Amino acid sequence: DWDKVEAVVSTQSTGVEIQLKKATAVRWETLERKEEAGSANQRNYPTSNRRNPVDWDKVEAEVVKEDAEDKKEGDQAMNELFQKIYADGNDDTRRAMIKSFQESGGTVLSTNWDDIGKKQTEVKPPDGMEYKKWNE
Numbered sequence: 001d002w003d004k005v006e007a008v009v010s011t012q013s014t015g016v017e018i019q020l021k022k023a024t025a026v027r028w029e030t031l032e033r034k035e036e037a038g039s040a041n042q043r044n045y046p047t048s049n050r051r052n053p054v055d056w057d058k059v060e061a062e063v064v065k066e067d068a069e070d071k072k073e074g075d076q077a078m079n080e081l082f083q084k085i086y087a088d089g090n091d092d093t094r095r096a097m098i099k100s101f102q103e104s105g106g107t108v109l110s111t112n113w114d115d116i117g118k119k120q121t122e123v124k125p126p127d128g129m130e131y132k133k134w135n136e
Contacts (some may be wrong), residue, residue: 005051085111105131 002020010017022028072080086097092113100110103121110116125131 082109107131 003023006021008019010019071077082097086094089097089111093111096110096113096116100108100116100121104123107124107126108121110121123131
């Protein structure tokens with residue numbers, strides 16, 4: 001290993017000179033690092049921050065954890081529930097959800113294909129509202 005803080009890079013017309021200081025005073029057998037058993041899966045990300053490089057795997061894990069803990073509310077929670085039902089449902093469930101939603105103008109969402117597949121889905125607006133077609 002080498003000390004990243006004390007690295008010096010100089011550019012000249014004849015080439016680039018890089019001076020690295022060893023982190024510990026030991027003799028290196030080669031200039032290339034030998035792969036260790038566990039380090040093959042480790043990702044190295046380029047960074048301009050030499051002193052405190054960011055571990056993006058750790059950041060990603062934190063974001064995923066926060067998203068999982070995040071409690072959705074209102075329309076966002078309902079939409080997520082419908083997406084989960086659609087994703088986990090079989091073909092008949094998906095077909096019923098699509099048909100009922102499209103035929104009702106978005107006012108009905110059913111998962112029962114036996115009921116929805118037999119007839120046209122009626123428009124059922126929320127209480128206190130009236131359904132009108134766009135050209136009326």
